[in-house]
Amino acid sequence: xxxxxxxxxxxxxLEVAGPLFAEHxxxxxxxxxxxxxxxxxxxxxxxxxxxxxxxYAAVLAAAHQSAFxxxxxxxxxxxxxxxxxxxxxxxxxxxxxLRPDRPVWLQTLMTREMVDxxxxxxxxxxxxxxxxxxxxxxxxxxxxxxxxxxxxxxLCTNSVIGQVLVYKHAEPVLQRLHALPSFSPAGLxxxxxxxxxxxxxxxxxxxxxxxxxRAAR
Amino acid sequence: xxxxxxxxxxxxxLEVAGPLFAEHxxxxxxxxxxxxxxxxxxxxxxxxxxxxxxxYAAVLAAAHQSAFxxxxxxxxxxxxxxxxxxxxxxxxxxxxxLRPDRPVWLQTLMTREMVDxxxxxxxxxxxxxxxxxxxxxxxxxxxxxxxxxxxxxxLCTNSVIGQVLVYKHAEPVLQRLHALPSFSPAGLxxxxxxxxxxxxxxxxxxxxxxxxxRAAR
Amino acid sequence: xxxxxxxxxxxxxLEVAGPLFAEHxxxxxxxxxxxxxxxxxxxxxxxxxxxxxxxYAAVLAAAHQSAFxxxxxxxxxxxxxxxxxxxxxxxxxxxxxLRPDRPVWLQTLMTREMVDxxxxxxxxxxxxxxxxxxxxxxxxxxxxxxxxxxxxxxLCTNSVIGQVLVYKHAEPVLQRLHALPSFSPAGLxxxxxxxxxxxxxxxxxxxxxxxxxRAAR
Amino acid sequence: xxxxxxxxxxxxxLEVAGPLFAEHxxxxxxxxxxxxxxxxxxxxxxxxxxxxxxxYAAVLAAAHQSAFxxxxxxxxxxxxxxxxxxxxxxxxxxxxxLRPDRPVWLQTLMTREMVDxxxxxxxxxxxxxxxxxxxxxxxxxxxxxxxxxxxxxxLCTNSVIGQVLVYKHAEPVLQRLHALPSFSPAGLxxxxxxxxxxxxxxxxxxxxxxxxxRAAR
DNA sequence: AATGAATGAGCCTTCATTCAT
DNA sequence: GATGAATGAAGGCTCATTCAT
Numbered sequence: 001x002x003x004x005x006x007x008x009x010x011x012x013x014l015e016v017a018g019p020l021f022a023e024h025x026x027x028x029x030x031x032x033x034x035x036x037x038x039x040x041x042x043x044x045x046x047x048x049x050x051x052x053x054x055x056y057a058a059v060l061a062a063a064h065q066s067a068f069x070x071x072x073x074x075x076x077x078x079x080x081x082x083x084x085x086x087x088x089x090x091x092x093x094x095x096x097x098l099r100p101d102r103p104v105w106l107q108t109l110m111t112r113e114m115v116d117x118x119x120x121x122x123x124x125x126x127x128x129x130x131x132x133x134x135x136x137x138x139x140x141x142x143x144x145x146x147x148x149x150x151x152x153x154x155l156c157t158n159s160v161i162g163q164v165l166v167y168k169h170a171e172p173v174l175q176r177l178h179a180l181p182s183f184s185p186a187g188l189x190x191x192x193x194x195x196x197x198x199x200x201x202x203x204x205x206x207x208x209x210x211x212x213x214r215a216a217r
Numbered sequence: 218x219x220x221x222x223x224x225x226x227x228x229x230x231l232e233v234a235g236p237l238f239a240e241h242x243x244x245x246x247x248x249x250x251x252x253x254x255x256x257x258x259x260x261x262x263x264x265x266x267x268x269x270x271x272x273y274a275a276v277l278a279a280a281h282q283s284a285f286x287x288x289x290x291x292x293x294x295x296x297x298x299x300x301x302x303x304x305x306x307x308x309x310x311x312x313x314x315l316r317p318d319r320p321v322w323l324q325t326l327m328t329r330e331m332v333d334x335x336x337x338x339x340x341x342x343x344x345x346x347x348x349x350x351x352x353x354x355x356x357x358x359x360x361x362x363x364x365x366x367x368x369x370x371x372l373c374t375n376s377v378i379g380q381v382l383v384y385k386h387a388e389p390v391l392q393r394l395h396a397l398p399s400f401s402p403a404g405l406x407x408x409x410x411x412x413x414x415x416x417x418x419x420x421x422x423x424x425x426x427x428x429x430x431r432a433a434r
Numbered sequence: 435x436x437x438x439x440x441x442x443x444x445x446x447x448l449e450v451a452g453p454l455f456a457e458h459x460x461x462x463x464x465x466x467x468x469x470x471x472x473x474x475x476x477x478x479x480x481x482x483x484x485x486x487x488x489x490y491a492a493v494l495a496a497a498h499q500s501a502f503x504x505x506x507x508x509x510x511x512x513x514x515x516x517x518x519x520x521x522x523x524x525x526x527x528x529x530x531x532l533r534p535d536r537p538v539w540l541q542t543l544m545t546r547e548m549v550d551x552x553x554x555x556x557x558x559x560x561x562x563x564x565x566x567x568x569x570x571x572x573x574x575x576x577x578x579x580x581x582x583x584x585x586x587x588x589l590c591t592n593s594v595i596g597q598v599l600v601y602k603h604a605e606p607v608l609q610r611l612h613a614l615p616s617f618s619p620a621g622l623x624x625x626x627x628x629x630x631x632x633x634x635x636x637x638x639x640x641x642x643x644x645x646x647x648r649a650a651r
Numbered sequence: 652x653x654x655x656x657x658x659x660x661x662x663x664x665l666e667v668a669g670p671l672f673a674e675h676x677x678x679x680x681x682x683x684x685x686x687x688x689x690x691x692x693x694x695x696x697x698x699x700x701x702x703x704x705x706x707y708a709a710v711l712a713a714a715h716q717s718a719f720x721x722x723x724x725x726x727x728x729x730x731x732x733x734x735x736x737x738x739x740x741x742x743x744x745x746x747x748x749l750r751p752d753r754p755v756w757l758q759t760l761m762t763r764e765m766v767d768x769x770x771x772x773x774x775x776x777x778x779x780x781x782x783x784x785x786x787x788x789x790x791x792x793x794x795x796x797x798x799x800x801x802x803x804x805x806l807c808t809n810s811v812i813g814q815v816l817v818y819k820h821a822e823p824v825l826q827r828l829h830a831l832p833s834f835s836p837a838g839l840x841x842x843x844x845x846x847x848x849x850x851x852x853x854x855x856x857x858x859x860x861x862x863x864x865r866a867a868r
Numbered sequence: 869a870a871t872g873a874a875t876g877a878g879c880c881t882t883c884a885t886t887c888a889t
Numbered sequence: 890g891a892t893g894a895a896t897g898a899a900g901g902c903t904c905a906t907t908c909a910t
Contacts, residue, residue, distance in 0.1 A: 009891090025333055027244050031884060041892050046885060115332045116242060117389045125393045133394055154396050155411045159380045161387075166379030169386040172334045176342045177350055179371050194372045201422030202415035226873080248901065258875050263902060265873090443895075459767060461678050465880070475896050480881060482894090549766045550676055551823045559827045567828055588830050589845045596817030597810045603820040604812075606768045610776045611784055613805050628806045635856030636849035660870090682905060692871050697906060 010048050012038045014062045017055070022105035025112055026056055057120040060113075063106045064128045071096055073132065082142035087196045089139060093132070094164055094192050098183050111168050136160065143203045160199045167191075227265050229255045231279045234272070239322035242329055243273055274337040277330075280323045281345045288313050290349065299359035304413045306356060310349070311381055311409050315400050328385050353377065360420045377416045384408075444482050446472045448496045451489070456539035459546055460490055491554040494547075497540045498562045505530050507566065516576035521630045523573060527566070528598055528626050532617050545602050570594065577637045594633045601625075661699050663689045665713045668706070673756035676763055677707055708771040711764075714757045715779045722747055724783065733793035738847045740790060744783070745815055745843050749834050762819050787811065794854045811850045818842075 016037040020029045031052055035042045049055035074092050076085065097107050110128070113121045140157045141148070167174070167181075174180040181187050233254040237246045248269055252259045266272035291309050293302065314324050327345070330338045357374050358365070384391070384398075391397040398404050450471040454463045465486055469476045483489035508526050510519065531541050544562070547555045574591050575582070601608070601615075608614040615621050667688040671680045682703055686693045700706035725743050727736065748758050761779070764772045791808050792799070818825070818832075825831040832838050 025244075027242070030882085032882090042884085043886085043892060043894095047891065052884060111332055111386075114387045114390050115328055121389060122393065125390055129390060130394060133396070151398065151407075152411075155398065155408065156415070158383055158391070158396060158398075159412065159415050162379040162381070162383030163376045164379070165383055165387060166375055169328075170331045170378075170382060172338060173331050173342055173346060174375070176339065177347060179350070179375060181368070181372065190368075191372065194369075195376065197422055198373070198376050198419035201418040205414055205418030247899080249899090260875065260902080260904095261873090264875090269901065459678070461676075464878080466878090477881085477883090477896065478894090481896090486880065545766055545820075548821045548824050549762055555823060556827065559824055563824060564828060567830070585832070585841075586845075589832065589842065590849070592817055592825070592830060592832075593814045593846065593849050595821075596813040596815070598813070599821060600809055600813030600816055603762075604765045604816060606772060607765050607776055607780060608809070610773065611781060613784070613809060615802065615806065615809075624802075625806065628803075629810065631856055632807070632810050632853035635852040639848055639852030681903080683903090693905085694871060694873095694907085698870065703905060 009038070009040050009044055013040070013045060013048065013055070014059055017059045018063050018109065019103075019105045021056065021059060022108040022112070025116075026118060053119070056118065057123065060109065060120050060124055061127075063109065064124070067106055067128065068096060071102065073135065076135075076138075082139060083200060086139050086143060086200065087192075089136065090160070090164075090196050090199070091192045093136075094195065095188065097164060098167060098188060098191075100183050107168055111165075115169070133157070133161075140203060143200070156199075156203050159202060160195075163195050163199065226255070226257050226261055230257070230262060230265065230272070231276055234276045235280055235320075235326065236322045238273065238276060239325040239329070242333070243335060248272075270336065273335065274340065277326065277337050277341055278344070280326065281341070284323055284345070285313060288319065290352065293352075293355075299356060300417060303356050303360060303417065304409075306353065307377070307381075307413050307416070308409045310353075311412065312405065314381060315384060315405060315408075317400050324385055328382075332386070350374070350378075357420060360417070373416075373420050376419060377412075380412050380416065443472070443474050443478055447474070447479060447482065447489070448493055451493045452497050452537075452543065453539045455490065455493060456542040456546070459550070460552060465489075487553065490552065491557065494543060494554050494558055495561070497543065498558070501540050501562070502530060505536070507569065510569075510572075516573060517634060520573050520577060520634065521626075523570065524594070524598075524630050524633070525626045527570075528629065529622065531598060532601055532622060532625075534617050541602055545599075549603070567591070567595075574637060577634070590633075590637050593636060594629075597629050597633065660689070660691050660695055664691070664696060664699065664706070665710055668710045669714050669760065670754075670756045672707065672710060673759040673763070676767075677769060704770070707769065708774065711760065711771050711775055712778075714760065715775070718757055718779065719747060722753065724786065727786075727789075733790060734851060737790050737794060737851065738843075740787065741811070741815075741847050741850070742843045744787075745846065746839065748815060749818055749839060749842075751834050758819055762816075766820070784808070784812075791854060794851070807850075807854050810853060811846075814846050814850065 013034065017029075017034050020034055020037065023029075031045050032042050035044055038044070045052065045055050049058055071092075074088055080088075096102065098104075110124065113124055137153060137157050140160065141153050144153060144156065171180065181191055183191075230251065234246075234251050237251055237254065240246075248262045249259050252261055255261070262269065262272050266275050288309075291305055297305075313319065315321075327341065330341055354370060354374050357377070358370050361370060361373065388397065398408055400408075447468065451463075451468050454468055454471065457463075465479045466476050469478055472478070479486065479489050483492055505526075508522050514522075530536065532538075544558065547558055571587060571591050574594070575587050578587060578590065605614065615625055617625075664685065668680075668685050671685055671688065674680075682696050683693050686695055689695075696703065696706050700709055722743075725739055731739075747753065749755075761775065764775055788804060788808050791811070792804050795804060795807065822831065832842055834842075
């Protein structure tokens, strides 16, 4: 039916646009470029989505839906020790962020949004990022002593995600510094283990020595 | 002298462009916009710098020169314990990155370059970033046991810088997650202490449990 | 049909551009000027032709197609004496070059290309000029004794075309020297007859006295 | 003196501009380009000559002055037969136009003026071209029967100059047609002899068969 | 007298969008 | 419903010229 054909074009646009936006950014990706790649008319984007900006939002939304297909976030398992849950979750996350056998353009797109937000960021935060952030927050809280102040939980959580995001956000720089580890399966395992061990030690030290007092040296 | 007059416009251009580039990015900042802000003709940029791209590189270079004026990187002090040196350096770096009383656009500009590199990144890495990265690498190496493999040093160094950069790279997201700490003097002190303690614990744990062996759980 | 509409603007552009390019030259004719004359937006040229240069090439190609409409090059007639064929061809050529009731801008455009070539010249030579040049070469060869060296044929051919082209290439000068004949039908007839007689005598003398030996005086 | 220095710059500008104007044309030769080649400031042209247009006229005038230095037009010799005088003059002219060991940019400049006149053409015609044209006219008149009509003289003169100018005006085309003779000394001699013989036969035929009557076929 | 700085008008091109069909 | 045509605004850049010294 024509509806099917229409959907076909719509779908093709959504599919080809992601990698292009990820590679060149919103502003530097032309609507013509996208439509050529999708094999359709330049008017198609505005016809189907109203504007370039709205189209971009749709690309992000669609990307989120297919983001973790085949690689879902591990659900909390009753009775699992916090340390193990933390490690498991971290391995999963770093894998989904950095494994080169998965389409990384979604992550790159998110990275771009973080540095140069568009109106699409709000939706992205609520739908894609907050669930993960709160899940990690919960795990970190379990690792800290009961009653640890909220600010402490936040700082530890941020310390964890910073260690991971740096490989997305500063990749071109780390590469030039020859400080970018391999993202092969073995390299990724080493990286995950390092990050887990480093973070667990950091979190536990925080339990012992509250930051209000200067840490003993 | 005529040199003074010449420098006047040139200098004004360099000064007004930084914040604008930082706010909107290279592509989304028009040279018209810049020249209006600098109170000169649109041809002035091309006259003084040859092209928009070359001008941008000049802005970055000039920014680097005036970057740490009045807030220089602490020099290594003979006999200072590694832990103290690390803490001192980290407090300095986070201050220069996050203190709101200093012009933050330089850091934002660097952040943009990391995520969306232009030809100017190479120079920036060599002149601005590498010296700092290698200084930090040296301190981390002192904190690790003698003979620690290079890859270990790198991973620990990256873990440290990731914890700091996250507040620049993911600021809009953290803000929406209500996970952005205050950058007031007090907040900054707390943040620095947390990061220092967290990192030191992480580094020392790494000494104990080499990552080749899977960490005990 | 939409094709008709499409052709309308495209066609109008091609039509108005010829005279303008002929009058001012490629560089001194702005696409704004052309588009105003064609009653369309300045972006139309780039939309339809990609660039100013490509548009110019299209103008030349289109001009060539419509060049000899209603005034075709006389076909070789079997059994016609060489002298008559030469005269017939020359009358035709001079008419198509110089008759003021025909659009002369094409010839002017060619003249400009000869003196100040653009990348469009190659195509023009192959498509418009070579066929005529080789036709003339063939006639001249018939007028010369069998076995005349190729260089002799060339020199004679060049002598013929030079006598004609001078009225296009040096027109402004001849005018100032009061040496420009009338291009009225009568004047054109006289000019053609002169050129034919002059050339035939020249060619036949060449047959008698090969140029290696100095001509008797 | 400073006047000497000034004159030095003035002179250098006049010297470097000729070849540049000849190669790229008036419009496509930038004032900056010229001043870089002359090693002076971009304001120098306007300072010394008032405007680009006036400077161009000055270049042409200066060129004319030094045009035939070392290669003067042969003066009329009493008692020399017309045929010989014609040949001598033609050899001289073609040499000055085509000999590659002489600076040809002046001729190229004239060629450009003919096709695309600027206000400087009038002066050039009067000072450089008319003397030569009238000299040739005189010789041709001697070759024709006494009382030949002025129009006849003109046509024959034009036929001669056309045969020569074609090698300047249509050079890029003849080259592509592989119809451009060599301008080596030997090639130039052959070319001159051909042109002289061809022209003399043409002129003499014109004496016999007046063009008012249609040529018999 | 002579120059480096600065100008404003203009260039061609690109872009997301809208129009007519 | 969907498209090729067409648009107007804006982009960076070049240019001959003028200004201030």
